[in-house]
Amino acid sequence: MTADKPLRADAQRKREALLATARKVAAAGEFFDLRFDDFASLAGVGTGTLYRHFPTREALAEAVYRGEVATLCDRARHLQATRPAAEALATFLRGMVDHMDTHQGLARTLATLWADHSSALAEGSQALEQAVTDLVAAAVKAGTVRDDVDAGAVMMALHGIGAAYDRPRWRAEADDVITLVLDGLRRPRSEG
Known part of the structure; x- marks a missing residue:
């Protein structure tokens, strides 16, 4: 089609x-x-x-994945347009943990289907990284986030959270990692 x-x-x-x-x-x-x-x-x-x-089953799974990525990217754009930059970034990252928690079965299904690394998976990852890049850049421009850390580090933390889904206290630990990321991104106040 x-x-x-x-x-x-x-x-x-x-x-x-x-x-x-x-x-x-x-x-x-x-x-x-x-x-x-x-x-x-x-x-x-x-x-x-x-x-x-x-x-094929793979085509159906790919369409589901593309829809999920589009929804997440739309959410990032909406937050960026309607909230202060630091709040938009924090809300999006915490929302990603919520999304991972709610969609664990979908994530495992996609990982199994695409063990050979699908181009759709790569495209989706790039789209999500661009959404995070835009949120981080807006927060840097607003002066609330350090300018020496890029979105790649944030994406690595998100991937690590997703990869550790089978830990017994996954949700609490995932929330803690997001808190650490946000604290680490926060621009230090200059001493006066």
């Missing part, structure tokens, strides 16, 4: 139903427990519709 031609309203609704079903199944950690055709019946569409929109 090409991205050039807009979908009819009914086709778009069916595509969204498939994506919503895939997100729900992946979040429950059951993405591999179903036959691929089962996604169609769970979404209330025909198998022809499934294959027309997503010819």
Whole structure:
């Protein structure tokens, strides 16, 4: 299916139903427990519709991933436009931990599907890094964040948080890491 031609309203609704079903199944950690055709019946569409929109399980997972990344990037832009720079950055980073916590099953599903390093995964990572870069740059410009640490270090901390999801106290420790990152980014007050 090409991205050039807009979908009819009914086709778009069916595509969204498939994506919503895939997100729900992946979040429950059951993405591999179903036959691929089962996604169609769970979404209330025909198998022809499934294959027309997503010819493979990987294509469906990639579309879910792209949607998640787009949502996160939109959130970063919204925060940057509506909040003071330091608050926007802190809110986004804490929201990323919330997102990781809520979507652990989806993250594991995607990691399993793309063990061979998909280009979609790389593109998504670049888009998220750009969103974080923009938030950090705005906070640096506002004078609230140090200018000697770049967004790559923040992304590394986020990747580390995500990779450690199986720790018993993951959520509390993840929140602590974000606090450490934010404290480390804070521009020191000049002594008078």
